[in-house]
Amino acid sequence: MEFKDFSRSINHTKLDKFADYLASGKIMGTTCKKCGSRYYPPRADCKKCFSDGMDWVELKGRGKLITFTSINVPPDYFDVGFKNLTPPFSKARYTACPIGILRLDNGLSIMGWIPGIALKEISVGLELVAVPVTLPDGTVTIKLCD
Amino acid sequence: MRRVAIVGIGNGKFGIRKDASLRELAFEPVKECLDDAGISLGDVDSMVTGIASDEFSLAFQPSAQIHDYLGFNPKPNFRVEGACASGSMAVRTGWLTVASGIADVVLVVAAEKMNEVNTGVATEILGRAGDSTWEYPFGTSFPGYYAMIASAHMDRHGTTEEQLAMVAVKNHHYGMMNPLAHIQKEVSLEMVLNSFVVAHPLKLYDCCLISDGAAAIILASEEKAKEISKKPVWITGLGCGTDTLGLNERRDLTTLEGTVFAANQAYKMAGVTPDDIDVACVHDCFTIGEICAYEDLGFCKKGEGGKMIEEKQTYLDGKIPVNVDGGLKSKGHPIGATGVSMSVEIVKQLREEAGKRQVKGAETGLSHNIAGSGQAVAVHIYQRD
């Protein structure tokens, strides 16, 4: 798995394994070996103590939606670039899929697509769970579900 | 450090400028601000150029196009980039150049030609102002980031879609009085509420425009300012702040901490409080942005921004007139140019040259310019003699 299979634009980071983890069904953050600070999105370097030693940790559990939107005027890439994708993307042409940010009990927050819930049913405070998905074209992303 | 004044202002027509290239757009306000100051380019020691994006410019060093076109070489010029706050960061850099004594007279010019690309591509370029590694994969757009701020604000503070729409109604109203504005059109509350949803809950009329345009000012040291200008406007306070790249790490999605930080610095430096501000240009890239600005700049308490617009406290005859030039919403938002255009408007107000939209007796003004969704913020305070 290439990191780009998740990022869709950036080719490499020290955290390339993030995409492999997603493919294996795990959403991973990192924890600083020295001071214990936890990060999501994962970081290779700690901004609290400046250590560069990190451990991967799996993020599990439900969380509460802290915000959401649904974008009807998408960036070019998402409008025409995604030709063969099924939900959370539409097949022929992008149709808006809500996105949101889920705050976990440990304080970390995860962004994800919300393909399964109608926009009018979504509200701040909704309890959801973040799960990795492998799309039919083999790329990976994250969705937030009931 | 030396005192620094604005002694010349210029602002080109904002809009979809199919008639001009980037360098030609920049030429217009430069000519105007030199004429306004009554000096020639030969009197200018140094230049600073604000441009946000290479991708809009379709060039790697767009500032070179401008100094070359003006014939400024071999004197100093470089580009300052701060996304949508590039203009204000260029003003800040110009101010530092004069205050430090490196130069006595500085030209600050800022320009953007966004309509070289279509809306989809512009949305793509702007979307990457957020976290291009960790947010971009979720199809985030610029309106999308502010939409997420709006959803949180509505939940936390009870702000309504109607209150957001009221900001658009006000700014379109004042844009009607500004001949330089991109759109001159009154809009009603119903029109705003019924317009196309760009990113829920933000609609077409909640969004700023994709504009082309340029603005320029001349900055001078105290000694030079007194020589050149009868009505110098002094930049007496400058503040700059930052925030996390990704929205998910914000402590409070409804507060732009960079604004709070920058405003406190600027107020302290100028020795003023929010109550002393007579007129303000704030970053209304989206209507929710103006509401957050009221709160984060201290014009009202946190959570009361919606009420502030509902009570029309930011209209010309209200407590503190905000964006009476039409704002980014109606005047337009050629991203890099916006910050300098805000300085131009505040100078017009403090010189009492703003015509129909003049705030009577304005002595102290403020501009507030944001990069991205708060990642960098500049606040300047202006005072007249």
Ligand SMILES: CC(C)(COP(=O)(O)OP(=O)(O)OC[C@H]1O[C@@H](n2cnc3c(N)ncnc32)[C@H](O)[C@@H]1OP(=O)(O)O)[C@@H](O)C(=O)NCCC(=O)NCCS
């Ligand atoms: C909202 C937005 C997507 C609309 O773009 P669009 O769909 O391409 O709109 P069009 O250019 O096709 O314009 C359609 C009509 O709406 C008008 N219009 C476009 N954007 C408008 C806006 N923001 N406000 C009011 N009217 C607008 C146009 O003038 C045009 O009117 P006309 O039919 O009378 O000529 C676009 O303006 C946008 O992305 N704005 C935000 C820009 C941004 O994020 N900037 C950075 C922020 S710091």
Ligand SMILES: [Zn+2]
């Ligand atoms: Zn650490």
